[in-house]
Amino acid sequence: MxxxxxxxxxxxxxxxxxxxxxxxxxxxxxxxxxxxxxxxxxxxxxxxxxxxKPRVKKNDPKDQFLKTADVTDTFTLKPGIDCKYYIWGGKQPDVILVHGWESKSSHFSTLIKLLVEKNHCVLAFDSVAHGQSEGKQSDLLDFVGCIQQLHQKFNSIGSIIGYSFGGLAAVNAVKSGLPVQRIGIISAPSSFYGxxxxxxxxxxxxxxxxxxxxxxxxxxxxxxxSSWDTYSGYANIEHISIPLVAIHDNHDTYVKKIESEVLVDAWPEASLIETNNLGHRGIIRSAESLAVFYHKLYA
Incomplete structure (x- = not known):
């Protein structure tokens, strides 16, 4: 099958x-x-x-975390569309985070704190029509475009971590030639048709x-x-030598763990960490699980 x-x-x-x-x-x-x-x-x-068209939550208390960023700025993805990005732990990021659909940078607060404690400089952005960025509509290619442009702007980035839809975007950025040393995937779909x-x-x-x-x-x-799998994470990756670490919860009912299992099975060098009772959204808030994920990713 x-x-x-x-x-x-x-x-x-x-x-x-x-x-x-x-x-x-x-x-x-x-x-x-x-x-x-x-x-x-x-x-x-x-x-x-x-x-x-993603739903945007206004007056989200989680956005208070953005005030702790060392750098807050914008970049122009395409005419009339400026996107916000944030940097913690310095000014030259070595890791970029990619949020999920209808998510945003502030939802990464637990992971950002962990990475900064480990002496990383972290960049996160709000993709088109998400968070504090401009636009009314967005798609996977917008996410990938943001990743590519920020990587080009900051040539110090060596790692990419994506959550949910952002994980699929991160995989597609790597498939298109993004030069990083490692990729981390959190609760991400691997089937574009899915x-x-x-x-x-x-x-x-x-x-x-x-x-x-x-x-x-x-x-x-x-x-x-016939080309639905063009943007699937498991398709056309035989040439990739970048190691991948995925983490997924056994009780995720929205993006089921099999999506990470399939990706890890297809990816040339990959491993999967399983968690329990966190679901799709709880995993990104679990400091304990993210610590395990970090140590495997940077082993």
Missing amino acids: EYRDRISLSYKQYDGPEFKGGLTLKCFRNFVRVAEVILPTYTKKMMGDLIF IFEKLSAQLNLSEAMKCHLSEVVLNRYGICD
């Missing part, structure tokens, strides 16, 4: 709490179903725009809407239906 099929099969009924959702998600699902019947053209356009599958399950999309949005995604990335 191919990697993509193994991952898809593991999710089965998508019965985790992230897929069931709360009242807001349930109401939105019903709205889309009704609107798709009454206003099909409008609904297709709305959903096509929405899947690339991300679309999970979104479809979360929103309980009709088959017609799912087909439409599949075309939207493929067109945006300039790939054909």
Whole structure:
């Protein structure tokens, strides 16, 4: 069985709490179903725009951590889009952190503190339409573009660590030739198609809407239906000699551990650390687990 099929099969009924959702998600699902019947053209356009539009949490108390940065500045990714970046532990970063979808730099506070204590200089950024950065929509290529531009700006970066969607972005940056010595992956998906599958399950999309949005995604990335794996973490990595360390929780119901297992199986030099009872979001806040991850990554 191919990697993509193994991952898809593991999710089965998508019965985790992230897929069931709360009242807001349930109401939105019903709205889309009704609107798709009454206003099909409008609904297709709305959903096509929405899947690339991350939700941004305003007045997040976690953002207070950003005030502790030694450097706060912006870079221009593309015309009209400036992105924020932050540096802790000096001015010449040796490690870059890549946040997840609808996440941001401030969510890395536990890991940043650990890295600074270990005498690292840490760079984190808010990707397009995330955190304090500009833009309304974002995608994987925006994340990768941010990584590449910041690596070029600071040629002292030797390590990259990505969480969740940011882990897939980090892998794709390395696949495209990013010159680093090591890569760390935290609770990250490895199937690009799997991300679309999970979104479809979360929103309980009709088959017609799912087909439409599949075309939207493929067109945006300039790939054909048979090339969904172009951006999958396990595809086209035979040439890579950079060691990879992944950490994943056994009780992660949103991005299941098999995604890291598949990546580690395919990656030429890789290892996997397993945790328990942390879930998808708790792992990034666990100082104990991140310490184990750090020592393996920098062994």
